[in-house]
Amino acid sequence: MPREFAFCEQAIRQPAALLVASDATRDARFAHNPLVTGDPDIRFCAGAPLVSAAGHAVGTICIVDSEPRELDAKQIETLQFLVAQVMERLEERARAGEGQRAD
Secondary structure, X not given: OOHHHOHXXXXXXXXXXXXXXXXXXXXXXXXOOHHHHOOOOOOEEEEEEEEOOOOOEEXXXXXXXXXXXXXXXXXXXXXXXXXXXXXXXXXXXXXXXXXXXXX
């Protein structure tokens, strides 16, 4: 997928914030996106940046749906918990890789 159409591109640009597009057809950032105007007809997107301890945005976790929706406080908390778990695992792997190279 071309990067300019990727919803997560918007999320990674603001690594300190959670991206939520409750109805992508009504969101200026996405209303003209071919993923909204055509197949797969995305209506909802939430994107949480994966940010390293050094402050680098290395990716995102994105949730999409074909129906408009809102995230409640518990869902946001769960998404943030998932992001923290993923980053912990990625950084553990990076540290393990550094240790293997030092051997």
